[in-house]
Every structure is written in structure tokens, then in C-alpha cells.
Amino acid sequence: MTLQEFRKTKDYLICVDSDGCAMDTMDIKHFKCFGPCMVTEWGLEAWAEPILTRWNEINLYTMTRGINRFKGLLLALREINDQYTPIEGLAELADWVEHAPALSNDGARRAIEAGGGEVLKKALRWSEAVNASINQLPFEDKKPFAGVAEGLAYAHQKADIAIVSSANLQAVEEEWALYGLLDHVDLLLAQNVGSKAFCIAELLKKGYDPGKVLMTGDAPGDLDAAKTNGVYYYPILVRHEGESWAEFRETAVDKLTAGEYGGAYQQQKLDAFLDNLK
Numbered sequence: 121m122t123l124q125e126f127r128k129t130k131d132y133l134i135c136v137d138s139d140g141c142a143m144d145t146m147d148i149k150h151f152k153c154f155g156p157c158m159v160t161e162w163g164l165e166a167w168a169e170p171i172l173t174r175w176n177e178i179n180l181y182t183m184t185r186g187i188n189r190f191k192g193l194l195l196a197l198r199e200i201n202d203q204y205t206p207i208e209g210l211a212e213l214a215d216w217v218e219h220a221p222a223l224s225n226d227g228a229r230r231a232i233e234a235g236g237g238e239v240l241k242k243a244l245r246w247s248e249a250v251n252a253s254i255n256q257l258p259f260e261d262k263k264p265f266a267g268v269a270e271g272l273a274y275a276h277q278k279a280d281i282a283i284v285s286s287a288n289l290q291a292v293e294e295e296w297a298l299y300g301l302l303d304h305v306d307l308l309l310a311q312n313v314g315s316k317a318f319c320i321a322e323l324l325k326k327g328y329d330p331g332k333v334l335m336t337g338d339a340p341g342d343l344d345a346a347k348t349n350g351v352y353y354y355p356i357l358v359r360h361e362g363e364s365w366a367e368f369r370e371t372a373v374d375k376l377t378a379g380e381y382g383g384a385y386q387q388q389k390l391d392a393f394l395d396n397l398k
Contacts, residue, residue, distance in 0.1 A: 123319070126307045128326040132279035132377055135320060136272070137337040138292045138310075139285065140186060141356045145262045145295065146338070150179050153253040154189065158196065161246040167204045174199060183397050185358070186339025188286060188315075189247060190216075190223045209239025216240060224311050225251075251288050262295050265356070267365030272304035275373045282307040284319045284335065284345070316345035324349060334376050336368065343393065352381050355393035 140146030155175035159168050178184050179192050187195070194217045201207040216236065220227050228236075228244040275281060281304055285292050289310035296302045309319040316335075324330060335346035338356040346353040354372050356364040372389075375381045 121307055123307065123309060123313060123322055126282075126323075126326065128280060128328060129306070130278065130280045131329070131332055133282065133323060133328045133333045134275050134279045134373070134376070135282045135284040135316075135323070135333070135335045135351075136305075137186075137285055137316070137335075137339070137342050137356075138283055138296070139287050140180075140358070141336060141338040141342070142264055142268045142272075142283075142301065143262060143295050144265050144361070146186075147180060148257060148261050149250075149254055150176055152257065153250050154179065154192075157246050157249040157253055158193065161242055161249065162197070162200070162207065164200065164204070167200070171196070171200060171204070181358070181397070183340050185397060186286070186337070186341045188223045188341070189250070190228075190243060193217075193243060193246065207239075209237055209242075212237050213239045213243060222314065226312065251291070254288065254291050259295075259298055262298075264299050264301060265365055266362040267369065269299065269301060269304070271365045271369040271373075272301060274369045276304040278373060278377050279334075280306045282309060282319075282323060284316050284323075285310050286316060286341070287311060316341060317348040320345055320349045320351060324351075331379075331382070332376070334372070334381070340397070343390070352376065352386055353390065353393075355389055355396075357392060357396045360396070 136142055139149065155172040159165060159171060164171055175196050178195055179187060194213055197207045197210060201210055216231055217223060220231065225244060225247050228240055232240050272281060283292060283305055287310055289312050292310050293308060313319055320335060330350040333351035334354055335342055335351055336354045336356065338358060343353050354368060375385055
């Protein structure tokens with residue numbers, strides 16, 4: 121089902137991110153795919169160890185966790201340019217990242233067709249290599265966190281469920297389908313649709329009251345998308361994912377549907393989220 125075809129069936133809507141939130145896939149994708157593909161594309165093997173350590177810090181363990189892949193690439197290449205070796209075309213990449221209407225593979229292709237230089241071609245090759253590398257990861261290495269299936273099944277009794285992810289559509293669909301999680305989902309919105317903030321805004325146009333909408337995520341970008349649209353946020357805490365999903369099922373969903381999510385409980389969740397990524 122597409123976003124255009126989707127129709128509201130319940131009063132409540134719960135949006136759920138995929139990588140690092142529902143699926144325990146974020147670490148392995150960055151460890152084995154994103155960082156190593158950057159090292160290969162830009163010939164950075166001489167400094168691979170510190171560069172890969174820094175890539176993981178940027179994308180997994182600090183307040184830039186979950187950043188768009190091209191924004192993360194720009195941050196990393198800027199540091200590499202300053203500390204290790206010159207990166208040609210950095211200004212052009214920065215201009216595209218900061219002004220492009222869509223930071224995606226399709227967006228990069230359009231920029232290249234419009235005359236973009238070699239650095240954009242390298243960025244696209246890197247991103248395509250990342251997707252191919254992710255597709256080659258063994259399925260047993262791409263599992264949901266404990267409690268996800270139970271949490272989604274419970275929430276789906278009371279709310280429409282939409283995946284809102286910045287990951288590759290094919291990867292999300294395959295991973296969720298493998299573990300039967302799509303049985304508890306009404307709509308899948310991935311990188312190809314647009315930003316998370318855009319997706320939530322479009323979903324609100326289906327008739328939901330923002331006070332009855334919850335974004336569930338693991339990264340600051342998920343929180344920003346919720347804040348931009350005036351909806352609630354439930355964090356899945358890094359290294360405490362199982363506990364977070366248990367509370368989602370046992371407490372958060374009921375607080376949302378009882379009109380008790382705002383105020384003290386929302387603040388408690390926000391404080392825990394920010395403290396966890398410091």
C-alpha cells in the first residue's frame with residue numbers, strides 16, 4: 121500500500137522506526153557496510169581503524185545517531201579531510217547535502233544528471249555499495265529486538281501502525297517480513313518516500329489528532345520528526361532496547377490511548393533518551 125492509498129482506520133497512530141529501533145540491525149550495518157564501503161570508495165585504507173571508529177561514534181553512539189546517510193558521510197569526510205587526507209569535491213558535496221530536496225540515491229542521481237561532479241558520483245556509488253552489502257548480510261544477523269513482536273501486536277489492537285524509516289525500502293520490507301512483523305503494520309514508509317518529518321506530516325493529513333500520534337524511535341532525528349509535527353515521542357534506548365520495548369507494551373501504548381502520555385511521562389521519556397546518548 122502506498123502513502124496515497126492509505127486510509128485511517130483507528131483514532132490512534134503509532135509510527136515506528138526500523139534500524140536500531142525495532143530491528144537490531146543498526147550496529148552491524150554500520151560496522152560491516154557503511155563505514156567499510158566509505159573506506160573502499162575513497163581509498164582510506166591507510167587510516168581505516170581510526171576512521172571506522174569515528175564513523176561509528178558519529179552514527180551510533182552520540183546525538184548524531186541515525187543521521188541521514190549522506191549527512192553522516194559529509195561529517196565523516198570533513199573530519200577525514202582535516203585530519204588525514206584531502207577529499208576532492210567536498211564543497212560540492214556539502215552544497216548538495218545542505219540544499220538537496222531529497223537526500224537519497226534517487227536525489228543523488230538527479231543531481232548527477234543535472235551536472236553534478238565526481239564527488240556526487242562517488243557518494244552515489246558508496247550508497248549503492250552500502251545497500252548491496254546490507255543485502256548480503258545473513259538474515260540471522262538481522263533480527264528484531266526482544267519484545268518488538270509482542271509490543272507491535274498489542275499496539276495494533278488500539279492504533280494504526282506505520283513504519284517510518286530512513287532505511288532502504290527493500291531491506292526494511294524483507295527484514296520485517298522475515299519475522300512476521302508486517303502482520304502488525306498498516307503502512308511502510310522508507311527512504312524513498314521522504315524524511316521522517318515529511319512522512320508524519322503526510323500521515324497527519326489522513327485525519328489524526330496530533331495528540332493521538334506517537335513516534336517510536338532510537339535517534340535524535342526521530343525526536344526531531346515528532347517535535348516538528350507536534351506529536352509524542354517514545355524512545356527505544358540504545359543498549360536497553362528490550363527494556364524499552366517491554367515498557368512500550370506494558371505502559372506507553374495504554375498511556376497514549378488513555379490521554380495520559382503528555383506531561384510528566386513524556387518528559388520522563390525525553391530526559392532518559394537524551395541522558396542515554398550523552
